[in-house]
Amino acid sequence: MLHRLSSGLSSRARSLRGPITGALLLGLLPFASVQAATIHIANGAEPGTLDPQKASGDWETRITRELFEPLLGYDAQGELIPGLAARWEVSDDGKTYRFHLREAQWSDGREITAADAVFALRRLLAPQTAAYNANLYYPIEGAEAVNRGEATPDTLGVEALDERTLEIRLTQPTAYFLQAMAMTESAPLPEHYIDQALDQPGARWVTPGELVVSGAFQLTAWTPQSEIRLEKNPGYYAADQVKLDTAVLYPLDDAQAALNRFRTAEIDISYLGVPSSQIGWARENLAHELRINPILGEYYYVLNQREGSKLADKRVREALNLAVRREVITDTILGMGQIPSYWYLPRAMSGDAGGTMGFMREPLEQRLERAHTLLAEAGYGPGEPLELEIAYNTLEDHRKVAVAIAAMWRAIGVETRLTNRETAVHFATLRQGDFQVGRYGAIATVDDPFDLLSSFVTGASGNYSGYANPAYDQLVARSTAELDPARRAELLTEAQQLLLDDYAMVPLYDYVSTKLVSDRVQGWQSNPLDVHPLRYMSITE
């Protein structure tokens, strides 16, 4: 009853609010031009950095992508398009890439050259930069050695053939390499601006108002925890297509606070979406402003299957998988439109990898019965129940999922203990292998299965579960180097099916992204990569 009342009030409040805010803004910001097209965005969190090579969160790359244009870019649907490179060629063996840069200038008027691209890639792999995603570029000749500090950056296989031609040599064909060149990490950087002295930890070259950029927007103000202001870059090569003059990004991290301000029209786009507890309400009241779409992420429970663990027994892992009612989690508990998953690679990912867990269409009773049998075979029963600990990091939704899974496992006689730790501790625990069942969410950095599959390769740094299967390792290695899409899809499917047949994890659902996009905003389109460049958007007041 309360919420019906509130929605009635809020719609009336909305109509009243316009003139009030207008008057407030006019009074408080005498310099703001009334005509300027300004968009207000709730961005998710305070950026740790706007150095494009050190940034990694989407709340950071959303901004760095506006400031620094990579060689390739994305259109509004998330498709790869030419960026600073107008065109490129790949050698027949797939190991040499040649990029032809378009004629474009830095915001201070200097030409953007292939040398700037070389500078950026060398800096990216230099150990001092400590870039999070440097390993994506390891296929480049010499990259791993440079990043380990075993070779100097000038040994890297990148070369400016002339003013506008860049050549990159790889050690092996790499299916996702063009994707990597569309990431802001690899965007050319203004060597003439980034002075050596400014490039030390603690020093900062990302100075609002001065930063030299190549992208559609310039950084004009940055007040930590308060707001970041971007203004259109008149020197951008496609400046005539950019319709917004200003974007104000608020580092809000509380979804409820962002929702409140969206409802009062203080905010045009909220990248925080809606708290899951409010989703029902939002579907009713904000139906056409709520944007939900699957993204390249998988929510799953890591099963520690190292020698000696109870979960080293495949029968136990299968039983745990059988007992999880994924649809209850996605539809009843979270209700955000998540896709219940009987697979590991999110279905929205390109690469056409198939594979499913066999029991997907079996009725629940049959599954539970088999789960009981399997546990009994593994030596667990009423007298001696299987006892497990589920570890998760502090967040309301993780808590709800863990509580539900504990209840589902109780139905097959498994006794669980829930342990909730802060994020840093939780992931440190996973890394040390000091857990039984641990919550994990894998979000792909590039739209390619390579990223997620490598987390189950024997001894890989992201392999928390201790899964080790040489056949699988080989399939992954072969699929990464395979350039023929059809053949590659077969290899990927084979690899994923192997993982699923081994019940290497408990997949729960494919992530969806939930956003609020006001009716006032045009040109914002959902896409699985979740990239939304401002240059395609416009706003009506």
Add this chain to the structure above:
Amino acid sequence: MLTYILKRFGQAIPTLLIVITVSFFLMRLAPGGPFDGERQLPPEIEANLMAAYHLDEPLWSQYLRYMGGLLQGDFGPSFKYKDFSVTDLIMQGFPVSLELGAWAIVLALAIGLPLGIIAALKRNSTVDYVVMGIALGGIAVPNFVIAPIMALVFGVMLAWLPAGGWNGGAWANMVLPVIALSIQQIAAIARLTRASMIEVLGSQYIRTARAKGLSEWEVILHHALRPSLLPVISYLGPAIAGIITGSIVIEQIFGLPGIGRYFVQGALNRDYTLVMGVVVFYGVLIVLLNLIVDLLYSVLDPQIRYDD
């Protein structure tokens, strides 16, 4: 007086030293490091990061490095907010917390003192019960319940005021957070004032004053008010520090760029330097506040002299 102040500062130095050392090592004892997160870093890259921030050195050398930096007024770089130094962040966040806290205290005094005095004068009457009932309500409902309700009702439903944000400190953005922050203090101050006023009114010299035939108002203003403010003053020191640190919740709910959030986020992210910076800063602040309170006390209470 001056020697007293100097002496207090002298005493503050070992205090701060202990605070710094304890929190430095406590923070390092915490499981998990600054670069543990949802995304697993390849070992080479993590090693690069550790080296960039000198975290690969032995702990004692990191401690000496940190103390050396502090002596030169350098709080070091933030691990999480890489484009800012800790000093930048504190200097940016503190004015916000201070402004919020100051207004909250002003509001709390402006409402709490009169309420307490009225309740004391009308002791055990309906007025007293109503006033104190309301004050108790302020204590009994935590501000993390009140604040979201206020944001929803006044910000979203009625749309009288912004539902959040700082907007450069515009008054409209401050109204709700300041009220939310002051409710508990209003209650506490009203209760304190009432109690001490009652005590003072019952004392011998007030009876003497009354016996001299002074009017009730003269008695209250000239004789009763000053001594009954003493407990309130001594409450203010810890209360101000408490308000500024306690605004963590309010800052989160209203999305304000204050310093309290830095601490919580810093602690959760293992941003060692940021946490240390905030702790040191607050240590100094509390020492200063306590000193100011003691000096105020001596001004109001002629029986206390700081000669020693």
Add this chain to the structure above:
Amino acid sequence: MSQDNLPGVAKSVAPQTFLGAGDSLAMDAWHRLRQNKAAMGSLIILVVLAIVCLIGPLLLPWGLADVDWENFMSPPSFESTHYLGTDANGRDLLVRTLYGGQISLSVALVATAVSLVIGVLYGAIAGYFGGRIDSLMMRFVDIMFSLPFMFMVILLMVVFGRNILLIYAAIGAVEWLDMARIVRGQVLALKRREFVEAAQALGVKDSKIVTRHLIPNAIGPVIVYVTLTVPKVILLESFLSFLGLGVQEPLTSWGVLISEGREMMESAPWLLITPSVFLAVTLFCLNFLGDGLRDALDPKTR
């Protein structure tokens, strides 16, 4: 500095009230308390509340972690036997609120007891021995006072992980300071009195004088202060829960329930209202009781 900074505690509570015929004075205080309707009402409500929290869960059809797969986030209803509705995991809110009450109240009692034991012993020792010991010990209290203690509690929770014992200890460890100051002040005044001097002259051991004579006689203001500490501790626990540092599932506390309920304020208001009402009533009653006790124990109110 030596004057005490304590809100709410009249520093002039005369110690002699508790000397000599202690029993009759205690009876006296009890009589006065019984005449205070608000305080007595509060006491009764608190006792009832504690009993309900302890026994209630045994009488209800749902357990702490039981999931009702048919009823997720359903509003209060008699038909489903969820008299106060269910949470987002289909668990009965009434049961969880009562169990949460057990945790919140036990945190309050244990943490207060911890602070009481440390504070009383510490204050009594400092006050009794006086001189250099006293100034050293009080110096330490001053140092502790200038710690940003809310931060310290958060740091402690971060360092040692969250378990309920730690919450008890961490909160107790920061709340004993005020108690120590009060007791010290009382003891300083008491120890110059004849009966202590008499005991000393008779050669009674120091430890016995402190525990048998000084502490019992300083107990009045301490009781008052305890009733003020309990609500503070409950609030502090809720605050930690709000920051995500509360107890582990499936256990819960009022603070945890409130912070969960806050997120669903509009779609499922019962999840916020129920624990908030329990918490507010408890805090309300504790404060009334504290006021009543102070009046009853303060001789000047006679």
